[in-house]
Amino acid sequence: MNAFKNARHLFRVAAVFVVGGLAFVGVRALLVPKSFGQYGHYRGNAIAEIAARPVNYAGHQACEDCHTDVLEKKKSGKHVHVNCEACHGPQAKHVDDPGSVQPVKFDTAVLCVRCHEANIAKPKGFPQVASADHSNGLACDTCHQPHSPAITAGETTGGTK
Ligand code: HEC
Numbered sequence: 001m002n003a004f005k006n007a008r009h010l011f012r013v014a015a016v017f018v019v020g021g022l023a024f025v026g027v028r029a030l031l032v033p034k035s036f037g038q039y040g041h042y043r044g045n046a047i048a049e050i051a052a053r054p055v056n057y058a059g060h061q062a063c064e065d066c067h068t069d070v071l072e073k074k075k076s077g078k079h080v081h082v083n084c085e086a087c088h089g090p091q092a093k094h095v096d097d098p099g100s101v102q103p104v105k106f107d108t109a110v111l112c113v114r115c116h117e118a119n120i121a122k123p124k125g126f127p128q129v130a131s132a133d134h135s136n137g138l139a140c141d142t143c144h145q146p147h148s149p150a151i152t153a154g155e156t157t158g159g160t161k
Pocket residue numbers: 058059060062063064065066067084085088091092094095098099102103
């Protein structure tokens with residue numbers, strides 16, 4: 001009997017663990033979403049929720065079907081692999097209804113430096129300029145045609161204007 005008396009504290013500790021375990025299982029059941037684990041270690045319903053979001057990008061194929069002139073110009077220049085929406089932004093709405101939704105004109109002083117501002121962290125071979133010195137405050141498309149930006153010795157293209 002003595003041994004049982006001395007063991008009571010062990011039962012108390014065991015009880016604490018049992019209650020704690022049950023509390024954990026209960027709280028977990030409340031907090032973990034139902035579809036968790038359906039396909040793996042994530043919430044299964046997340047897939048349907050993401051798929052239901054509106055599509056904002058149309059993809060360059062769509063643009064090129066209509067704007068064949070721009071495609072031709074771009075093909076011959078260094079921006080050949082920079083796709084339309086990388087500069088013009090998501091344009092799915094414009095593609096659906098080009099008559100009434102048109103891309104906004106943007107400020108080339110902001111657009112071009114996003115990729116071309118000189119930065120030590122960029123690959124050496126990537127064309128980059130210190131814009132303040134390079135452009136003298138002029139808009140980049142004063143001299144560079146955005147769709148085919150290289151300038152042949154000494155001349156400017158007049159941009160798109
Ligand atoms: C169904 C044909 C069609 C598709 C697809 C299309 N566009 Fe257009 N886009 C037009 C028409 C029509 C205009 C207005 C006429 C114009 O100024 O050329 C226009 C105008 C524009 C303008 C403004 C021109 C200006 O003068 O301000 C830009 C920029 C443009 N589109 C970019 C895009 C991009 C980027 C895509 C691909 C995501 C795209 N377009 C897809 C037909 C189309």
